[in-house]
Amino acid sequence: MDRRQFLRTSITLGAAGMPLNDVGAASPKESKEFVGVLVDTTRCIGCRSCEAACSVTHDNFVPDIKNDNALAKRRDTSDKQWTVVNQFSTSKGEIFVKRQCMHCWQPACVAACLVNAMSKTREGPVTWDGDKCMGCRYCMVSCPFDIPKAEYHSTNPRIMKCSMCYERLQDGKKPACVESCPTDALMFGQKRELMEVARHRVYSHPDKYVHSIYGENEVGGTGWLYLSAVPFDQIGFRTDLGTTPYPEYTREFLISVPLIEFGVPAFLLALNMMTDRRKEVSEDLELNRSGDDNE
Amino acid sequence: MGLQMVRYSYAGFFQELRKELIVEYYSYVNIFEQKGAAYILLLSFLFLAILFIRYLTVPEKKNHNAEKNSSPSGKKKSFTVV
Amino acid sequence: MNNTAVAKNEFGRFIDFFIQELKPRGKWLTPFNVISILTILAGLIILYVRFTQGLGSVTNLSQQFPWGFWIGFDVITGVALAGGAYVICFVVVIMRLEKYHSILRVTVLNGFLAYVFYSGALLLDLGRPWHIMNPLIGNSFGYNSVMFLVAWHFFVYTCALFVEFSPAIAEWAKFEKLRKFLSGLTLATVILGFTISMLHQSGLGALFLMAKPKIHPLWYSEYLPLLFFVSSIYAGLSMIIFEGTISHKIFNNLIGEKTHHSHDEIVLGLAKGAAVTMFVYYFFQAFILLHDGERWKLINGFWGFWYLLEIVGFVLIPCFLYAYGVRNRKFAVIKVAAILTVLGIILNRLNVTLIAFNWYAVDRYYPSWQEIVVTLMVVFIEIWVFRWFVTRMPVFSRN
Numbered sequence: 076m077d078r079r080q081f082l083r084t085s086i087t088l089g090a091a092g093m094p095l096n097d098v099g100a101a102s103p104k105e106s107k108e109f110v111g112v113l114v115d116t117t118r119c120i121g122c123r124s125c126e127a128a129c130s131v132t133h134d135n136f137v138p139d140i141k142n143d144n145a146l147a148k149r150r151d152t153s154d155k156q157w158t159v160v161n162q163f164s165t166s167k168g169e170i171f172v173k174r175q176c177m178h179c180w181q182p183a184c185v186a187a188c189l190v191n192a193m194s195k196t197r198e199g200p201v202t203w204d205g206d207k208c209m210g211c212r213y214c215m216v217s218c219p220f221d222i223p224k225a226e227y228h229s230t231n232p233r234i235m236k237c238s239m240c241y242e243r244l245q246d247g248k249k250p251a252c253v254e255s256c257p258t259d260a261l262m263f264g265q266k267r268e269l270m271e272v273a274r275h276r277v278y279s280h281p282d283k284y285v286h287s288i289y290g291e292n293e294v295g296g297t298g299w300l301y302l303s304a305v306p307f308d309q310i311g312f313r314t315d316l317g318t319t320p321y322p323e324y325t326r327e328f329l330i331s332v333p334l335i336e337f338g339v340p341a342f343l344l345a346l347n348m349m350t351d352r353r354k355e356v357s358e359d360l361e362l363n364r365s366g367d368d369n370e
Numbered sequence: 371m372g373l374q375m376v377r378y379s380y381a382g383f384f385q386e387l388r389k390e391l392i393v394e395y396y397s398y399v400n401i402f403e404q405k406g407a408a409y410i411l412l413l414s415f416l417f418l419a420i421l422f423i424r425y426l427t428v429p430e431k432k433n434h435n436a437e438k439n440s441s442p443s444g445k446k447k448s449f450t451v452v
Numbered sequence: 453m454n455n456t457a458v459a460k461n462e463f464g465r466f467i468d469f470f471i472q473e474l475k476p477r478g479k480w481l482t483p484f485n486v487i488s489i490l491t492i493l494a495g496l497i498i499l500y501v502r503f504t505q506g507l508g509s510v511t512n513l514s515q516q517f518p519w520g521f522w523i524g525f526d527v528i529t530g531v532a533l534a535g536g537a538y539v540i541c542f543v544v545v546i547m548r549l550e551k552y553h554s555i556l557r558v559t560v561l562n563g564f565l566a567y568v569f570y571s572g573a574l575l576l577d578l579g580r581p582w583h584i585m586n587p588l589i590g591n592s593f594g595y596n597s598v599m600f601l602v603a604w605h606f607f608v609y610t611c612a613l614f615v616e617f618s619p620a621i622a623e624w625a626k627f628e629k630l631r632k633f634l635s636g637l638t639l640a641t642v643i644l645g646f647t648i649s650m651l652h653q654s655g656l657g658a659l660f661l662m663a664k665p666k667i668h669p670l671w672y673s674e675y676l677p678l679l680f681f682v683s684s685i686y687a688g689l690s691m692i693i694f695e696g697t698i699s700h701k702i703f704n705n706l707i708g709e710k711t712h713h714s715h716d717e718i719v720l721g722l723a724k725g726a727a728v729t730m731f732v733y734y735f736f737q738a739f740i741l742l743h744d745g746e747r748w749k750l751i752n753g754f755w756g757f758w759y760l761l762e763i764v765g766f767v768l769i770p771c772f773l774y775a776y777g778v779r780n781r782k783f784a785v786i787k788v789a790a791i792l793t794v795l796g797i798i799l800n801r802l803n804v805t806l807i808a809f810n811w812y813a814v815d816r817y818y819p820s821w822q823e824i825v826v827t828l829m830v831v832f833i834e835i836w837v838f839r840w841f842v843t844r845m846p847v848f849s850r851n
């Protein structure tokens with residue numbers, strides 16, 4: 076067995092054995108690293124089993140993946156589907172890209188949510204809690220990937236987005252889409268290991284992949300990582316989002332809040348006391364003057 | 371890997387012709403150009419602000435009835451109002 | 453024993469008095485009444501549809517435009533225009549410029565009603581408004597959210613405005629001791645109110661800090677909170693001038709002679725303040741435009757023109773109009789300046805929230821007629837309530 080095969084086998088074994096880590100989930104387990112999914116778009120064949128599996132698992136609209144010819148149009152996730160696959164015609168042929176919530180390391184939506192309905196779980200997935208959500212849609216405004224979708228035609232609207240099958244993860248299973256993928260285009264695991272696998276693939280096949288992993292540093296790092304044969308802006312990814320985690324953008328403002336709440340009242344009180352003194356002085360002067368003028 | 375990419379541009383306060391090396395992910399930016407504009411703006415703001423506030427606060431001209439009802443201001447001279 | 457009997461007596465008297473005061477006065481069939489009642493009824497029907505069939509049935513909200521006219525105009529613009537309350541309170545109570553005392557109560561009343569109604573409009577826009585208590589009752593505070601800060605500050609400030617106005621209510625209900633007590637709270641409430649206002653006016657701007665990739669770079673900057681705060685100052689002052697001219701015409705009978713005369717001086721003072729603030733704001737915008745070399749290049753094409761229109765046409769020009777009007781005591785010019793300024797604020801807020809937001813989107817958002825009718829409904833109800841307060845309580849003239 077050569078080195079490459081050894082690495083591949085051990086990583087696959089390791090990856091396969093990872094769900095076993097969560098078997099003892101009854102006790103609060105110290106999961107020190109976040110989990111994520113590696114999406115290798117060179118392996119995706121556009122079968123859309125992931126779309127169907129996701130919707131079946133979560134009681135959403137299940138698309139007729141054999142007959143609806145949805146790949147002809149560019150779609151976005153919606154209030155009916157948490158994930159979609161799009162088809163792109165590129166210089167390297169047809170490329171299929173699965174999109175869903177990126178489960179960012181420092182999610183903008185979590186920073187935005189004023190009731191903690193959006194929260195970054197300890198294991199990594201970003202989940203939405205309907206018991207807390209007010210429907211203010213600030214998460215939708217803040218998400219750089221425009222992922223959260225609102226049910227505008229419901230009287231009890233939900234925010235619809237991928238949850239990385241958090242409940243399945245608690246049961247030690249993998250996300251439904253990863254399980255359903257027939258070509259191993261989706262790989263679930265801890266981000267550090269996924270990064271190693273991704274880098275390994277890129278270094279081993281430098282002509283097959285673009286030399287960057289989307290999600291490694293974008294918006295401060297995301298849980299879902301992408302490999303591609305062509306530059307990412309050709310397959311529907313925004314490359315202008317920056318590497319600053321989005322909550323950082325509001326940090327300066329939020330930090331100034333206690334400063335203002337303590338400093339300004341003190342300053343205003345001082346101003347008030349100063350004007351008091353000025354008034355006394357000018358009133359004294361006038362009293363004296365009117366005494367002189369006798370008016 | 372062979373050829374170096376260069377470009378020529380006018381830069382700097384005295385608009386010298388410069389030869390700049392184009393490196394892939396870093397571009398030379400003359401910060402004095404930007405800061406210069408900001409400084410000029412700030413100085414002009416201060417100067418114009420003084421003029422503007424002087425324009426606004428006109429010394430009290432002789433007013434009509436309004437003066438009768440307002441409380442005496444702290445001026446040195448006092449008019450006897452008819 | 454005696455005290456509780458007195459309290460009961462007073463309370464009973466107040467209830468009878470209040471019920472009496474609820475009865476309408478004046479003519480019913482004025483043009484304003486007819487139009488406003490019809491609009492309010494239409495709005496209520498639309499709201500019924502909204503609550504039984506979801507937001508999408510009456511609004512043009514979409515996944516790309518989660519915030520529409522109700523948030524962009526009712527809440528964000530409305531709050532900016534209500535900035536007069538904290539400015540005038542600062543001027544009268546903290547800086548003790550008695551010259552402006554006569555407009556204090558009406559401005560505070562306007563501010564209070566604005567916050568009540570625009571928070572109400574916010575409730576209409578929420579997906580799950582019955583969870584509105586969540587950020588307040590503490591079962592899960594999102595400390596790291598700017599929205600959390602804004603929500604709390606709205607709530608506290610509305611209470612503060614009520615406390616600031618309450619002496620007028622106590623005076624009306626003839627609770628003299630209560631009035632004295634409430635008046636004593638004024639300084640503390642005003643200090644609190646000013647601090648709170650600074651934070652939520654700038655907080656409304658900070659809401660958009662994370663929307664960096666979505667807002668056109670001419671409108672997005674890290675200084676958004678500061679720009680929103682400074683513009684709320686002159687927005688409030690201009691709104692006082694604008695509303696003042698209307699009130700003085702409509703409620704002429706309620707305003708004393710002396711107040712009419714001193715009102716001119718007040719308008720001049722407010723216009724002066726607005727002019728200076730706008731001057732500073734304009735240079736702020738110029739600084740932001742120039743300090744980062746790339747931004748200046750964006751002044752071309754439609755968006756560059758649109759930006760210049762907002763900054764020059766609706767900030768710089770009214771600023772000069774104010775200055776000219778103040779210097780030459782031309783009140784018509786000042787009124788025009790006030791209207792231009794208010795339009796400019798509306799333009800700026802709508803630009804940041806709706807127009808320059810997702811400016812590259814293929815399907816643009818524009819408000820549906822139902823959204824506009826509901827907005828008008830909110831404004832009309834607010835005017836009705838204002839009218840009720842002003843015709844019964846000592847708001848304009850002091851006893």
